[in-house]
Amino acid sequence: MDQLNERHPQVYLSAEQIARPAADALxxxxxxxELLVLGSRAFSGFGGFMAGSVALATVARVARPVVLVRADRTAEDDHLPDEKGRPSLRTPYRDVVVGVDIAHPCEELLAFAFESATLRSAQLQVLHTWHVPYAPPAAAATMSGAAQQAAETALDGALQPWREKYPAVKIRTPVENDRPAQQLLRAAQDARLLVVGRRNRPARLGAHTGPVVHAVMHHVRCPVVIVPQDLLARRHEKPSRHGR
Structure with a gap:
């Protein structure tokens, strides 16, 4: 604590030891x-957070956004390498990446992502996927083209108020025929931050994470922010055209 206070004198810090299961206390x-931050020292063989860790149990139950950060993460990791490929603090920040499902409320998710990109003057990638069931070859191309166009139009409409509220944020909107987890894992390889939502999944044996959250927790190396669905559901009002 003394070292932390010396390094961050502008931040009020406190510490507490609690004799109870870690996930319950967290x-x-x-x-x-406002935000729960968890570090991890144990990693899976795939380079992400260890399955079965306190993080998994906490994320499945906590009602607020959670950010997972690897213990070996450095400040240089948040930046692009320099022209010689070396770590640097003087290069631009890597992208902030957010995965959205426009069929579900995503206002809080997008707010977190846009604010994160704004604070770092970083580019924001807003990812969305679509998938059509198997179709005969003669109909597959037509169905795929229609699905792609519909997904792009829906995403553009959902983002329009946010573009107006955050005009300084540069946005990329990759829309792909793919599984959500696969698209997120690819984009996160070069990201500074990955933001995803978590739906409530009650079960007989207790709350648990869904397949997308489970995948990113196992395989993503950059910090991951997980925003719970019940928090999203309380924030239905989109930003107005006047930014209020």
Whole structure:
């Protein structure tokens, strides 16, 4: 704590030791927090967060956004390498990446992503996928073209208020025929931050994460922010055309 106070004198810091299961304590603390931050020292063989860790149990239950950060993450990792491929603090930030499902409320998710990109003057990638069931070859091309166009139009409409509210943020909107987890994993390889939503998934044996969140927690190396669906559902009002 002394070292942290010396390095960050402008931040009020406190510490507490609690004699109870870690996930229970974190869920309780996170209920009153704006953001819960979890570090990880144990990693899977795929380079992500370790399955079965406290992080998995906490993320499945906490009612506030959670950010997962690897313990070996450095400030240089947030930036693009320099012209010689070396780590640097003077190069632009890597992209912020957010995955959205426009069929579900995503206002809080997009707000977090746009604010993160704004704070770092970073480009924002807003990812969306579509998938059509198997069709005969003669109909597949037509169905795929229509699905691609519909997805691009829907995403553009959903983002228009945010473009107006955050005009300084540069946005990329890749729309692909793919599984959501696969698209997110590819984009996160060079990202500074990945932002995803988590739907409520009650079960007989307790809450659990869905397949997309599970995949990014296992395989993504950059910091990951997970925003719970019940938080998204309380924020139905989109930003107005006047930015209010």
């Amino acid at each position: 869920v309780e603390a996170g209920a009153e927090a």
